[in-house]
Structures are given as C-alpha cells and as structure tokens.
Amino acid sequence: MTAHTLTSPVSRFLDGHLRRDAQARERSVARFMAGLCGASLLVAASLGSSLGWGLTQALMGLAAALALYYFALWRVLSAGVFHPVIPWFNVAIEVSIPAVVLAVDLRFQGPIYALTAPTLVIWPTLITLAALRSNPRLALAAGVLVAAEYLAIYSFFVLPLLPETALLTLTPRFIAIRAFFFVAAGIFTATMARHFMKLTKGALSALREQEVMGKYVLHERVGAGGMAEVYRATYCPEGGFQKQVALKRILPSVADDEEFVTMFRREAELCSSLNHPNIIQVFDLGRHGGTYFLAMEFVEGMPLSALMRGVGRRPLPVASVAFLGAELASALDYLHRRTGADGQPLRLVHRDLNPPNILVSRFGDVKLSDFGIARDAARSQLTAVGNVRGKLGYMAPEQAAGRPFDGRADLFALGLTLHEALTGRRALQGSTQEDILRATLDKELEPPSRYNPEVPAAMDAVVMKLLAKEPEQRTPSGAVLRQQLLALEGEVAPYPRGQALLAGALREAQERAQQQGQTQESKEPPAARAAPAVRSA
Template sequence: AKFMAGVCTVSGVLALCLVPMIGVKLGLGLGVMLLLLAGYYFAIIRFIGQGWFHPAVTWVNVAIEVSAPSLIFLLDAKQNGVLYALTAPPLVIWGTLIALSGLRSNRALSLGAGALAAIEYSLLYAFVAYPNLPPEIPVTVRPALFATRVVLLFASAVFTAAFVGVLNRRAEEALSAVRAKDVFGKYLLHERLGMGGMAEVFRATYNPEGGFEKVVALKRVLPQFVEDEAFIGMFRDEAALCSQFSHPGVVQVFDFGRFGDSYFLAMEYLDGPPLSRVLRAFKGSGLPIGAVVHLAVSLTESLAYVHERRAPDGRPLNLVHRDLNPPNVLLSKLGEVKLTDFGIARAVGHMQLTEAGMIKGKPGYLAPEQAAGEDIDGRVDLFALGVTLWECLTGEQLLAAADATAMVRNTFDKPIVPPRQKRPQVPQALETFVMDLLERDLSKRMPSAREALRTARALETQFPQGQKDLMQVVDMTLKTTVSSAVSLPPAARGTQATPIGPDAPTMPGRG
C-alpha cells in the first residue's frame, strides 16, 4: 500500500505537470485519477496501522490497479481517438500490473488480474473502439490480431502464476533453512505454525546452556503491536495466569519475556490439530460419539480445575475462561485434549467491558448473559462447551450467521434443535447432557463444571474407547487433504466425513 501510494502520488503530480504537452483533458484526467488512487491507498495504510485488515482488501486493490489502464484507454479515446488508444504506450503497463499482482505471493491474484484485464480490454474493443474505427481498419487492430493480444494478456497471468508458485516454494525452503538457525534468545525457531492479527506462533526448541532441549510453541508479538500497551498488558496477564496452572487438560506456559524488540510466550507444544480443524474435516457428519464423550470429560475436567482455582491464601479466584470454542481446544495424536487461550480469562469480580460495551468472547459461543453484558460466572463456559459439543455431534454450526451481529442475535433467539433430530444415533443421555449445558435460563443450566464432569464421567462408562476414537479422528484429520476422504468403521460412525483443507493453529491469547 505504501509503494502504490507513493507511485500514484508521484505519477499524479507528473501528469499535472505534463498538461501543456499531453493536453488539458488528458493531463487533468490522469492527474485527478492518480491522486484519488493515492488517497485510497493512504486510507488503507491508516486502517492497517489501526489494526484493521480484511483479506478482501488485497483483491480490491488488485482490481483497482488492473482497471487503471481501462480508464487511461477511455481518456485517450476521447482525447485522441480510438486508434491512438489502441496503440498507446500506457497499455504496456497492463502486463506489468499483472506481474506486480503476482508479487503478493498469491497465484490466484495473478490469474484474477489477467482475467479481469482480458475482459476489460475485450469490452473496450467491442463497445468503444470497434464501432468507431475507420472503414479501412489497420491490420494491427483488426479483430483477429486483437484477440491474439487478449490471449497473450491472459497468458502473461498464467506465466506469472507459475513463476510465483516456483518462487514461493524456493522462498519457503530458504526461509525454513533460515528459521532453523534463527536463535531467539535461548529458543531456536523452526517453522511458523500460524499467524494471527497481532501475533505469530512458531515451533521452537528451548535450548539453554548445558545441552537440555525441549520443543515448545513460541508465540511472538508482531512488531507493530509491541508498543500497544493494552495488548501487551493482556499478553502479560495471560502469561501470569497460565503460569499458575498445572493440569493435564490445560496448555502449560513455561516462559514469558522480551527479547530485542519483541515480547514472547513459550507454551506447551502439541502435535495434533485444534478442534476447529477436526470439525471442518468431519463437516456434515460429526465425530464418533465415543470421541465426543471423551472431549466432554476432558473439557469439563479442565473447566472444573480452572473454575475452582484458589489463591495462595486459599481464597477462591472464581476464574472464568470466557472464550471456549473449537480453535481454543487443542488435541494431540495420543487423544489428549487441552484448553488454551486464557488471554481474556478473568476472575468474576474483575470483568471488564470492551470499548464497544460488550463482554469479550467469540460470537457464536457466547452465553446469553455474556452477550447481554450482564454479570457472569463459570456457567458461561458451560454454555460455550454445550455449543462446542453440539457441533461435534452434528457436524454443523449451531449459531452460524452471516455476520457477528446476527450470531449474537441467534444467541438469544435461534431455536436450539436437540442433536438427535440431526443424528438419531446420539444416545438420549448424551443429548440431555448437551441440552442442559445449552439452557438459556441460568436457573435450568448445569450449575457447575464439577456437576457437568460427574455427568460426563457417567456417560464415559458406555464409551470406554472414546480416547482411541479421538486418536483415530486426529490421525485421519492430519492425513486429510482437499482430495481425500475420511472414513471410519461403521461402529464408530454411520456416515462418511467431508474433508476440507487444513488450517493454521489457533493463536493463544487472542480475544
């Protein structure tokens, strides 16, 4: 965005300076268009600096950039005629812009840019140029040769996409080699596991003096947020809170500190996917029932531990996670289930509203009282657990909607269909357990994580193979690709999974 803002500003000023040479209409038209583009890019820079970004912005930017020659064509056609417009030097930049789109390291952008340029050029020829050509059309602009131009224009996008693919692979190989030797204090960074809006996570090796080594997940704050006091405060609070935890169902935090200009958090590393990736792999069919029961037991154990934590003086802390959802449930190849992301966990007496006036949490998993900004307790985590288990059983999203506002509205209004209506194989006792967690009326909801754990353990006696089922699910998810299919024995699940691509690990500490 900074590069394009600078180019557009300089080009716009240059076009205005060349008005005596290229004409008032063309010079002013080009100058105004380029300066407006510069204003757009400066606005994008400002939004990004404030932490806002959406992936669609990249596509919009490419569409704007690739459409610029079309506007130049129209200005040339009006000022100097269609013959000049069809042969004008500015049209050469179309291929350059397509190539530049590929430098964003996305082959789809190159192909999209080429397709858009070819379509725009064809439409301009058919509806603007061709009807106004003289009777004796020069050979170079006749339809047959023009069609060749269009094909070559799109071909440049195909070649660019192929080149970008090769370049990306080589760059990733080189980057992996560099990261393998990237020493971050006493940590040796390896491949990046994932990246969020404010931090990135690497697989790393804790490598102090003496030869002792331990594989960890190292979360590092992105450079642009190092000076964000609010985020760093939350980051530090997460480290302080999690360092007190010692439970097999909670991701451990080993270290927190600052190295150079960046803050980091070293956490327990798991070799499996987040539950969100598993749910996508089994979309439409749900997980084996035994695996869901194992998840229920493990997560209620974790919540009971967190909710019942006490201060060193014996005083109850009354902690609430506030952000239980599938990306924050991590799995291992051994069927272990661990709760992570305590970035917005707080004691009941210390809840704070966000700037928008709403309690923090993820839309689609908020309890009604949490979404309403009312006083809350550990039962909001039980509601979120109920949503998560319902989705594990059905393979669908319970409160899905087009946007976050609609999701919050669904929290209050959308009827909650019992899982057995979606999947008749679900045992009645398991359905009752999940629906008790999903009670909107607090007086009817499961009263505590400890009580939920007792119920879940009673269910576990009917599914002693639950951990093995989950191990199989994790193994199949890790092997799943877009073109492969996940299948389980009929005893485990009656339908076949619909696998889709993998995702990056969740970012611990994000609210």
Template sequence: MNTPVHYGKYLLIDKVGTGGMAELFMAKQTGLKGFEKMMAIKRILPNLTEDAEFISMFINEAKLAALLTHQNIVQIFDLGHVENSYFIAMEYVMGKDLRTILQRARALNLLMSIGHALLIITKVCAGLDYAHRKKDLTGRDLNIVHRDVSPQNILVSYEGEVKLVDFGIAKAASQSSETRTGILKGKLSYMAPEQAWGRAVDRRADIFAVGILLYELITGHKLFKGDNDFNTLEKVREAKVEPTPTSLNKQVAPELEAIILKALAREPDNRFQSASELQTALEDHMSKKGYDFSTVRLAQYLQTLFQHDIEQDSHRFQVATGAAVAVGIADQSTVVRPRHSADAAPETTPSRPSGRLRTPTPSRRPAQPSAFRMTILTFLLIMGAATLISMINPPFLQNVAQNSPEVRVAVLRLSQWPALTLDWAHHLLQVAFGSPNPVSDVAVLPQPASERVPPPSIQPVPLVESDSSGPLSAIESRSQEPATRPTEITEEPDRKLTPQEKEEIRRLLKDARAAYDEHRLDDAERMFRRIIDLNPKVPVVYHFLGMITLERKDPDGAIRIFEEASRKFPDYPILHYDLGLLYLKRGVISQAKDELQKALTLNPKAPMADRARTVLQDLNRSSDPQEFRPPVADRESDPSTGTAPIP
C-alpha cells in the same frame, strides 16, 4: 521461515501461523548434556510492541495461564522479552484444533462418533473445572472464567490428548474486585446468552459454550449461525436449540439429549452449575451406553482424517530440526548458558543470515531472563490475585478497530441495536481480533443497559450540581473524555440541596448503578426514584428508568419515559440517542433520524459521532426500513419479544 533463528535462549524452528496480534512459532529449548524441549513461542507482532495497553493484556494472559497446570490445559513455561518484543513460551501440541477436525470430518463425510465427542468434551470439562476452582497464591478463589471456549481453542493431539488453550481473554476476578471493564469478549457463535446480552458472566457461561461444542460434535451442524453477525447474536440471545440433537442424529439417546439441553439452558440457574457436574453426567452416560473412553481410538480417528497432514508435519519437523543442526544453531554452547556471567556469554556469530534474529548483546542481556522471572515471582507473591485482575484495556481495543475499516463497518451494523445507548456506544468499536475472520470469530461487544459499568480508566464522580452554564457546556468541557459520562451531567435542583442530600444522591447513584449492573431492577428503580424525589433534574436517572422499563418488556413505556425526559432535558444527547434507536427498531424512521440528528448536533465531536453519521447516511440511502430492524420475528405482535434489551 527458511532458516532456524535464535530468539533469546530459544531456537525458532518454523512459523506455525500469524494472527491479528501475535505470531506462533515451533521452537526448541536446549540445555546441558543434550537436553532439548520442543515448545511453541507466541510472540507479539512488531506493530504492537509499543502499545502499552496490549503489552499489559499479553502479560496478564501469561501470568494467568502460568498458574494453570493441568493435563487438559496447554502449559505455559515462560514469559520473556527479547529485542523489544514480548513472548510466551508454551507447550507444543502436535495435532489439530477442533475447528479443523470438524471441517475435515464434514469434507470427508466422516462424522465424529458419539463416543469420541463425549471423550473430548469430558476432557474439556476436566480442564475447565480445574481453572474454575483455581485459587491464587493467598488461597482465595480466582473465579476464572475462560469466556472463549470454542473449537479454535480446543487442541487434540495426534496421540488423542485434549488440551484447552488461549486464556488471553479469561477473567480472573478476586472477591475484593470492584472494577470491571464493561465489555464482553468471545466468538459470537459460542457465547452464552448472558454473555451476548452483556451481563456479567461466571463459570456457567463456559458450561453453555461446552454445550454448544457437544451439540456440534454429535450432530455435525452449527447451532447458532446467522446470515450475518447481528443475526448470529440474536440467535445466541434467544438460545433456541433447533433442530434438536435427536432429529439430526438418530444415534443420540434421549438421555444424552437431556444432558445437552440442560447445558444449553437459557438461564444460568437451569444449567449444570459446574463443569465437574457436566463431566460426571457425561461419564455416567458413557458407562451406561458402553462408549469407549480410550484416547487410542480417538488418535486412530485423527490419523484417518489427517494421515497426509501427519506425514507432512513430521517431515516439516524433521527438515526444520535438521536445518538447525546443519547451521550449528542447535549447539548448546551457543544457545543457552544458564547462570553464567555476562562476560562468559558467546559473541553473536557475524556470519548468520542478516534476516535472522541475533542473540542479545552479551554485555547486558543474558542476565535479563532470570532477573525478569524473579521480578514476576516477587510481584506475584506480594500482590496475589491483584496481579490477575488487569484485563484488556478499552483504549487499545478501540485503536485496533479504528485502524480496521472492515471491523468498523461490520460493527456499525450492530450499533443499531436499541439497547446500546449514547454513553456506551463508543465501546462498540472495541473489537480485537486474532483470526482471518475477525468480525465473526472474535468480537468485543459493549455491555447493554443491564450490565453497563464504567471502564477502569473512568472513575465516575457524580456531581449533584453542574456548572452554571448548563449540561451542554458540561459535555463540551469534557470533549477529550467519553462525551456522556452520565453521572457527571446534572442540572441545578429547584431548591438548594443540603450537604446530606448531596451525599445521599452520590451514594444512591453508586448503589443504583450497582443494582442495575447486577440486574436487581426493583432495587435500582427504587433508588433512582428516590434520587428524583431529592433532585428531579438528574437526567441520567430517566435514562436508567427507561432502560429498566425496556428490560421489563415494556417498550411503549420506555418510549414514553425517553420522550418525556428528552423534552425535559433537550440538551442531554444520550436521551435522544436512546429514543432514536428505539424508534429505529420500531421502524419509525423519520422520528429515528430526527432524534439521532439531535444527539449528533448536541455533540458532533463525541466518540459516537461518526457512527451516528454513518447510521443516518445508511438510513438516507436505504429505501427499505426493514433493513435496519433486528432480523427476528415481528416484534410488534409479540410483547414477549419486544424491544427490551434483556428478555
């Protein structure tokens, strides 16, 4: 931007960058007697200002992050609304993100020292531990999980300060919360295995991501990088640390490698159980080895890497602020008049360039920021943790992906994963992005079978008895909803159920789904089989039994269950879709195509229909069936890595 512009009580000095959802500005707030404060303004893009779901997500980010006040977390100062757009005012950090630092270090062949790497990671751990332990206004644990700890979200200032940023997809779950979105978010290369599988995550997923960061900082190599997104996802799920840190950097001590490998343990129970525990281990190692804790030397390292950038940034800042003074915008009396009445507010200067934002109309707007903050404060005091639970809404994310052909094409490849079943395949297009490389940087993935729960907008009300016309008509009658809400599709039992039995089935369905979601497979199977004893004509039960069998690494058994169930319930598309994808992974292409076509024929208007058609078209065009198998070792010869969705 060539000229600084008014934006409410702030002055937008320069545009820093634009992502897929928001744009970032260097800004200044002025006040009485020459008060000035530099800030960063994150403003929603104009095309998203009318999207209620995204606005809700954006506000949730601000409210969540505003609770976090720590030296290693970028501070949020304000949430506001100006001229039909929402914004967040936050701390401005003059520096670089960790991804840029790593790229420059590789380009100049100046690998970051182990001491600098450990210093950065200990600061990240300190910020995460604070967030993980944060309580709400009523004193209850928020159980915040960042879920996107990646190089782009770690800022290092030119003075050597380390800041964690962007809690936009962080999860704050109160102890009383019963609703979960059924999706995962984060950058593929920095997910924990349970996150990549779609399981519920806790703070230990952030610890795994920190382990990835530490590995890459001290080795200069990416840990999980595949030829494509699906390959990357497979590597994350396997969580093999190859090559080892000591083989890539001879200066890495065995004790440090042990710390890294523990942070990168595939099973959460085998990792450090808190960020503070990892931080302590690293600091103890630094003390024993005599590594420097000084941020001064870290700042000197950045100055070596970015000397020209620092000069440019300083010059840009001086030019931008000078321009603000030159046009008279930085005058306190025209920028902010705190606590003044609307009548005393200055009129918008008509001589300003037409391309710039104007100060809000004085008759009403000046009082809004204060009133808005009071509203937010009151709401937080009343609702406590409840105000933090409403996270990203699947309908918005689906719309984003549907409007992006590149995202849709890439995610279609992932739809061939056999663990993704028909009723949840529609979540596969729920991809939200905010970077130049949306598919590889930010992916919102559906939960696989082990963690699927209905999204908040879908309240499952399991029906024991269906319409007399049968399950197919039940699907078609809900054409405006997800086509396969499994607990709503059943057939009449051979005998009349008593009211008590109907209630028991409803309860068992709910409890079995909860057990399945929590990966208590034995409990889930026991309850699902009890449902079969009461009513053997509940097809979704066989779907879950098949997925449980998959998770127990018995793909042959799962295929038998799906085959039997699909014969028993030929009008239930999810079973054909499950079976088709399993056949696909096994390389039985003709049978895979038959089953996918059956699923498509049963409900051609279902949310997954276009994706099923695309898979079939790709299969028909492809002469190499291997193209559609996961890019991993031969799974047929190794039962331990069979087609189970969660090893």
C-alpha cells in the same frame, strides 16, 4: 547458545527441506531432459548426411527412447509418485548416455572416432550436474560409474580393434589416466557439493541465530494475528537437551505499546499459574530483541475445528464426544475453582471456549488453550454488547447481552461445542453477526439427536442441560458435568473407547488433508499443532 546446540536443529531442518524438495527437483530435471532429448532428435536428423544414416538412425533412436522415458517420468512425478531411489537411477542413466553413444560410434565409425568423438566431452559436465541434486554421494558415484563404463568399453570392445600403431593418447596408459580423471572429477565435485552444503548450513545458522530468542530456536511459523505470531520452536539450552515448544511473540509493530505489553505479561502470569493435564501449559515468559515472548506446550495434532473440517463436517463418534466433554469439564472445573496465593477464589472465566481453542493430539489427548481473555468474573462484566469479548456463536446469552456472568457461561459454550461435534453442524448459525447474536439470545436449540439419530437420550439430556438459557437452570459446574458424562453406559461411554475413537478421527483428518495437499495448519486461530496466540483482554 553454543554452536553445537544450534547446528544440530539447523542441519536437520536443511536435510529435511532437501529431502522434501527431491521430488520437485527430479520433476524439473525430467522436464528439462525430455526437452533436451527431443531437440537432440532433431539435431541428429539434420546431421544424417554427414554422419551416415546408420549412425544417425541409432542416435535418433537413443534420443527418442530417452525423450519418452523422461516424459513418462515427468508425468509420474507430477502425479505425486516418488521414491528415494529415483535420483540414483536417473544419475546412472544420465552419465551412461555418453557410454551408449561411444558404443554406437564404435559400431558405425570405428574405434578411433569413438574415442575422439566430441560427445565424450559432456561426461565431466554430467558428473558435475549430478551434484546439483544436493547429494555429494551422487557426484562421487557418477565419477566412479563413468570411469568403470569407460574402461569396460575400452578394454572389451575398443582395444581389440585398435591398430598396433594407434595414437599415444589411445593407449591403455592414457585411457587409464583419463578414467582416473573421471573419478577425480567425481571426488572434486562431491567435495565442492559438501563445501556448498556446509556453507549453506553456516549461512542458515547465522540467519537463524538472529531468530533465536534466548534458548529457543525458531522453526516454521504456525500462526499469526494482528498482535502476535506463533512459531514451532526448539528449547535447546546448554548440554544438548532439546524440547519442542510453541513460542508466541509480540509483533515488533506493537512491542512499544505499553498497555498491550502489560496485558500480555499479566495474561502470561495467569496462564503460567495453571497446571492441569487438559490445559495448555506455559513454561516461560521472556524478552529478546526488544519484544516479549511466551513459551508454551507444543501439541502435535490439530484444533477441534480443523479436525471436524477434516472429517467432512460429519458427526464424531458419540463416545469420542463424551470423552472430549469429560476432559474439558475437568479443565473447566479446575479453572473455575482456582484460588489465589491467599486461598481466595479467583473466579476465573475462560470466556472464549470454542472448537479452534480446543487442541486434540495425535494420541487423543484434549487440551484447552487460548486464555488471552480469561479474567476473573468481577472484571469480566461488560455493558456494551459491541465490546463483548469472545466468539459469537459460542457465547452464553448473558455474556452476549453484556450481563453479569460466571463460569456457567463457559459451560454453555462447551454445550455448543459438544452439540456441534455430535451433529457436524454449528448450533447457532446466521449470515451476519446480528443474526448470530439474535439466535444466541432467542433461539430455542434442538437436541443433537434431531440431527444425529445415534445420539442416545442420555447424551441429549446432558447437552441440553448445558444449553439452558438461564444460568440458574444450567449445569452448575464442570465437576457435575464430568460425573454426568461418566455415568453414560455402553457404546457411548467416554471410557475406555472414547480417546481411541478421537485419535482415529484425527488421523483420518490428517490423512485427508495430506491427500488434498493441504497443511494441518488451521485457518482460524489458534494455529494447528500449537497453543494459540494470547489475545488482549
């Protein structure tokens, strides 16, 4: 890994973090300044007898105005309102406070007192404080502004009032030198801020380098489970090429579990052999730092489960659900018909199709993910109900009962998912796992139109055919299901409006999540915006 390929993502990461933190920093500064100005108001009042009531009242008025401003600013920032110009405006106000005090001193105490008052000592401190906003340009601008204000007040207001035999330190030459020192303070502070930023990026790079898995630079963690964790990562080999991926790695606590590692590698090999536009792609399997990792396609969006929560659990547009079903039917048809290198059918079954494992991109693309328990039908048969792999509430009856099953079990799970998307409610519900299992085996499901009158009879028929209890009565394949959905006409047809409607629902869910101050990360696996962790079979 070269320094160039690592530094660029790190720099963008740090710069982005500082930009996101700007509002919080300004809110803290506003709270501190409001308190400081309030205290200054009391101090000025206590010094009235020694400074004179004219000067005292002016200083109290200034302190009160600043306290009100910063309190109002704190309330505005706490309400979530922010603009990048606010730090610049605040720095201008802060470094101008001594200039206003100088003008007040000049008015009430004369030019000599104004130029020698103790309050001017704070000017270099305010220039230094400007750099704490992590922007070197602010410190430089503060130094230049202080020098300009100091020279302007001296030239136009103080100098005409000075006696001819004024102190040497109050002559224009020494005032110019003092102004130069203000500018120098700004330059020095800006240099220190840049050096600090450089050291921070270097330290961050060194820290992140420990998290680089080969040619992958890890960013934020987007999901975790008992066996593995998923990160958003950047694939950045030599030459500056970069690509966003979802990188899943085994947790160190189970990295020595040979059985789990063997299953992880076998499942990774299975996933990497799948190449379909509606199935999450796997790019790479590797080992780094004593643990294995898997690089997968990164989806900028969210799981279907998070999308439906984001729209308030209300039904999705029928055309968008028809599009969703047609895309997933294509993926299942590809999976179920997959053959090995010898041309023999693999008879693969996903076994865990449900809304958290369906990713929707911001463009409305649909991706089936989480093939961690996908197996061939011959090895998928389990006899003990307690050991059934999959998610209760989205299983076919034969799978939940531990009987032999095939790809038609995935079609039943897809029917439950489409039913939920059309109605906004889970088709199989229960307060306990036993209740859900009993509903899976015994409950007769009602058509989606029972809960959503906008669902036409043709769509009802498609979904209820998927939900037949007996596999022999169920839709036989993903190809047949896709043809049934493509035959829908009018406003509920999957094309050409379905994808746009699905993307619109995703945007609504994302906007609502942002308004509520939430992340787009799903609370149940898989992680939002990334392919989920591959689970053991």
